[in-house]
Amino acid sequence: MSQYFQEYITVGAFAAVGVLLVLAILGVASVIRPSNPTPAKKLTYECGVDPVGSGWSQTYVRYYIFGLLFVIFDVEAVFIFPWAIHAEALGIGGVIAIVLFMLTLVEGLVYAIKKGVLAWE
Amino acid sequence: MTFAQVLTPPSVGWIAIAPEIVLGVGAALILLFDVQYKPKRTHLGLATAAIVATAFAFAIVQYDRVQTLSQATADQAADFVATAFPFDAMIVLDANAVFGRFAMLLVTGLGLAAGWRLFERLGARAAEGLALMLLSATGFMFMASSTHLMMVFLGLEVGSIALYVLAGITRERTESDEAAIKYFLLGSVASAVFIYGVALTYAGSGSMNLLEIQGVLARNIFTRPAVLLIGIALMVVGMGFKVSAAPFHSWAPDVYQGAPGGIVGYMAAAAKIGGFAALIRILFTAFPDFISTWGPLVAGIAALSMLLGSTVALVQDDIRRMLGYSGVAHAGFILTGVVAGGAGTGEVWFYLGVYTVQLVGAFGVVAAVTGAATSGAGIDAFRGLSKRAPFLAATFTVLLLGMAGLPLTSGFVAKFGVFTEAWQAGYEWLVIVAVLASVIAFFFYLRVIVAMYMEEPVDEAVAPPGISVRASLALASLITIVIGIVPGPLLSLAGEASPL
Numbered sequence: 099m100s101q102y103f104q105e106y107i108t109v110g111a112f113a114a115v116g117v118l119l120v121l122a123i124l125g126v127a128s129v130i131r132p133s134n135p136t137p138a139k140k141l142t143y144e145c146g147v148d149p150v151g152s153g154w155s156q157t158y159v160r161y162y163i164f165g166l167l168f169v170i171f172d173v174e175a176v177f178i179f180p181w182a183i184h185a186e187a188l189g190i191g192g193v194i195a196i197v198l199f200m201l202t203l204v205e206g207l208v209y210a211i212k213k214g215v216l217a218w219e
Numbered sequence: 220m221t222f223a224q225v226l227t228p229p230s231v232g233w234i235a236i237a238p239e240i241v242l243g244v245g246a247a248l249i250l251l252f253d254v255q256y257k258p259k260r261t262h263l264g265l266a267t268a269a270i271v272a273t274a275f276a277f278a279i280v281q282y283d284r285v286q287t288l289s290q291a292t293a294d295q296a297a298d299f300v301a302t303a304f305p306f307d308a309m310i311v312l313d314a315n316a317v318f319g320r321f322a323m324l325l326v327t328g329l330g331l332a333a334g335w336r337l338f339e340r341l342g343a344r345a346a347e348g349l350a351l352m353l354l355s356a357t358g359f360m361f362m363a364s365s366t367h368l369m370m371v372f373l374g375l376e377v378g379s380i381a382l383y384v385l386a387g388i389t390r391e392r393t394e395s396d397e398a399a400i401k402y403f404l405l406g407s408v409a410s411a412v413f414i415y416g417v418a419l420t421y422a423g424s425g426s427m428n429l430l431e432i433q434g435v436l437a438r439n440i441f442t443r444p445a446v447l448l449i450g451i452a453l454m455v456v457g458m459g460f461k462v463s464a465a466p467f468h469s470w471a472p473d474v475y476q477g478a479p480g481g482i483v484g485y486m487a488a489a490a491k492i493g494g495f496a497a498l499i500r501i502l503f504t505a506f507p508d509f510i511s512t513w514g515p516l517v518a519g520i521a522a523l524s525m526l527l528g529s530t531v532a533l534v535q536d537d538i539r540r541m542l543g544y545s546g547v548a549h550a551g552f553i554l555t556g557v558v559a560g561g562a563g564t565g566e567v568w569f570y571l572g573v574y575t576v577q578l579v580g581a582f583g584v585v586a587a588v589t590g591a592a593t594s595g596a597g598i599d600a601f602r603g604l605s606k607r608a609p610f611l612a613a614t615f616t617v618l619l620l621g622m623a624g625l626p627l628t629s630g631f632v633a634k635f636g637v638f639t640e641a642w643q644a645g646y647e648w649l650v651i652v653a654v655l656a657s658v659i660a661f662f663f664y665l666r667v668i669v670a671m672y673m674e675e676p677v678d679e680a681v682a683p684p685g686i687s688v689r690a691s692l693a694l695a696s697l698i699t700i701v702i703g704i705v706p707g708p709l710l711s712l713a714g715e716a717s718p719l
Contacts, residue, residue, distance in 0.1 A: 191231075205247050212254040 163215050170203050232305025234284060235312040235364070238274035238320050239357050245270035246353040253346030260345045264331065264338055267349045271328045271356075278320040285314050303719065304366070308428055311366045311719055315564070318716035319363025319496040322572045326492065326579055327356045330485025332691035333583030336591035336684075337481025341388065348388050352485065355381035359493030366504065366719075368417045368427040371497050375413065375461070378493050379406050382486050386478040394594035398477025405460065405470040413457025416450045420505075423447030429505040430719075436508055451513055454501055455520070461494030463487075463543075464550040465524040472535075472543035475582075481591035483539065484582025487546055488575035495553060495571050503561045504718045510560045518558045518641075518649050524551030525656035532663045538585055538596040541663055542578070545622060548660055549574055555653050556637030559644040565714035566636035572713065573629035573702055577618045580695025584615040587684040587692075601667060603676025611681065612671045614692040621699035623664040624657055629702035632710070 142149045181188065181196050188195075210216060233240070249266060252258060284302070291299040303312050331338075331352065338345045358378025365371050383406060387399025417427065423446040424432045441447065456467060463471035475483050502513060528548030535541040553574070556567040588604065588611060589596040605612040621628040634657060642650045684692070702709055 202247075205251065209250050209254055212251075 160218075163210075167207065167210060167216075170206055174200065174203050230301055230305050230307060232302060232310070232312065234277075234281060235302075235305045235310050237277040237281070238324070239360055239364075241270060241274040241277060242353045242357040242360070245273075246350040246357070249346050249353070250350045260339055260341075263346055263349055264335060267331055267353065268328065270353060271324055271331065275321075275324045275328075278317060278324060281312060281320070282314075282317045285312060285317055288312070289314075308430070309367045309370045310361075310364055312364070313719040314716045315496070315500065315568075315718040316364030318568050318572075318713060319492065320360050322492050322568070322575060323356055323360050323363070323489065325572075326485060326488045326575050327352065329576065329579045329583075329691045329695060330482070330488065332687040333484060333579055333586065334481030334591065335687040336586065337389075337479050340481075340592045344388060348385065348482070351381045351385050351388070352482070355379075355385065355489055359489050359496070362493040363496035363500070366429045366500065368420065368429065368501070371501070372410070372414055372417060375493065375497065376410060378489065379410065379461070382406075382490060385482050385486060386474055388482070389479045389592050392479075392592075392594060394477040395479055398474045398594070401470055401477075402474045409457050409460030409467070412453050412460070416453025416455075416457060419446050419450030419453065421450075423450055429501060432505040433507065436506070448509075448512060451502075451506055451509065452516060455498070455513065455516060458494045458498040458501075459520055459550075462491050462498070462550045462553070463547050464520050464554060465527040465547055466520075468524065468528070468544075468547040468550075471546055472540040475543035475546070476537055476539045476596075477594045479592050480539075480582070480586035480589060480594070480596070483586075484579040487543075487582065488578045491546070491550070491553075491578075492571060492575055495557075495567065498557065499564060499567060500718050502557065503564060507561060514558050514560070514644075514646075517554050518646055521551045521554035521558065522649055522652045524548060524554065525653055526551075529656040529659040529663075533659065535663070536598050538589075538598055538601065538667065539582075539594075541598075541667070542581060542585070545660065545663070546578065548656060549622070551656070552634060552637060552653060555641045555646075555649055558646050558649065559637075559640035561717060562644070563637065563640035564717040565710065566633075566640050568713040568716045569706075569710055570633035570637055572709065573633050573699065574622070576695050576698050577621045577630065580692055580699075581615065581618045581622065583688060583692050583695070584611050584618070587611055587688055588681055598667065598670055599677060600679065602670050602674045604671040604681070606676045607679075608681040608683075610689065611684065611692070614696045615671065616668050617696040617699055619664040619667060621703070623661050627700070627703045629699045629706065632703060632706040636710070 142153075177199060178196065181192060185192060245267070249263060249270075252266075253263060288299060288303055304310070305312070331349075338348055341348050355378045358374045358376070358381065361374030362371055362378065363374075365374060383399055383403040386402045387395050389395045420432065421427050423441075423444065424435050426432050426435060460467040460470075471487075475487060478486060502510075502517075506513060525548050528544045528546070528551060532541050532544035532548065535544060553567055553570050556563040556570060559566075585596045588608070589600050601615075604615070617628070621630040624630040624634040634653075638650045638653055641653070
């Protein structure tokens, strides 16, 4: 048990040294360096171009439906590959199971298409 | 040995999951039909009712099958295992599962009829609402019929996520959105707590199958069961959230107040049935030998729920919040039966069955009086209801008296049953607390009845409820009275419903 905690003490020591190191470097630097702020220095750095507008803005959430539909196919693939490798050994029961599984997902896709969520107007 | 040899296809028992298949496939078909043919909403509603009725018929077939199984002889053992524990014992076909389906499908049917007005108001979203209702019923029925903690969790998620969406289905209203977000956030925390409990139980016992856990615990003596005990406690907490037991109840009044009126009764009832079904099975099947450990924990939650629910409900001016806090108290009453262990299964199921019917009926009345697609229901809207809508006032009175536990209603038999079990299990103090809480609870139920019958009516006219709403309310009241006078048949049916 003591060995177990000893290893955590090592981890703790490393964490403490890390924190102290950062504090020491930044602290020394703030004491030594000259302080001369200008408006240009305080600007947000964005590839050298002056930033325009507020940081808070609206984005299109339309993409998330495509993201969700992608997950359907992704999950499908995750299950189909292991099945495909052993399709012969699993026999007819495996085929029925995977077809039922795919039909479940296809149903969701058909519903989404019919509902018109894939139309990019 | 290759992977394929290990990976044998599971034993299939279609009859054991037939009601769930009907509901799940039915929900998918309703969505697809709606999007392709745009049928009338009335037809969609009737189709949903037919789906629920078909599932109920399959549940009756299952009941018959369970009766046959219970008389299986020793040389039929292999047959018994294949039928009772299909899908590699992920699913169990026993009286407990079947009774859970009966309760769940009855509540779904009643909730559908009582919420008919809401589905008519939803317009193009009616099919989504109906499908979500069927899917949540599927999930909670799986919770009642699984002996595997992973399957219980899957059922919990399927049911709960559908309910979160239902809470926010009238998304034009901010209150509905607020209720949905609150329910979602707190429900997710509860699910996380539950699954952490499952993980610790697995770490402590080496299995997620409840029957195997029971076997492991019976064969071994644990010198340091801390991990296992924390696991049990976290699972109890997770289910406590779902059934809105104090101190995990904070979501219930807000959600009941904000969610669309027509569906809220079903939401409350379904979550209670699913949560208690899983709690009963986990505690009674896997951990019967640990009852001295989890008994006091459950008793404490029960006492706190009863006292807090009853006293806070006294000061609510919104009927829906009042019913929410009364639901907290009722969760406590049901937990009073749970502390008795396996002996109390029948009483717990009886209470759950009669209370959820009253709950759906009571919220049906609230929706009929204050609107099926709105939130909030101030007590002012109920003043003098007996003169404006005598039928609604009468059914509400019956249902409230049933919840209060007046003799000659089903609520009295239910309360008497769980109190007796707790007393025999040695929890005399809990029964005293429970009786005290029942007396306090009488006040706020009576307050509504007094407002309906003895106060001057407000001018608002109540739109006459539709035939389906009237039928569901009449049925709920009738069940409350008939079971109150002749409780025998349901008591014996619930008495059989102990888990395998």
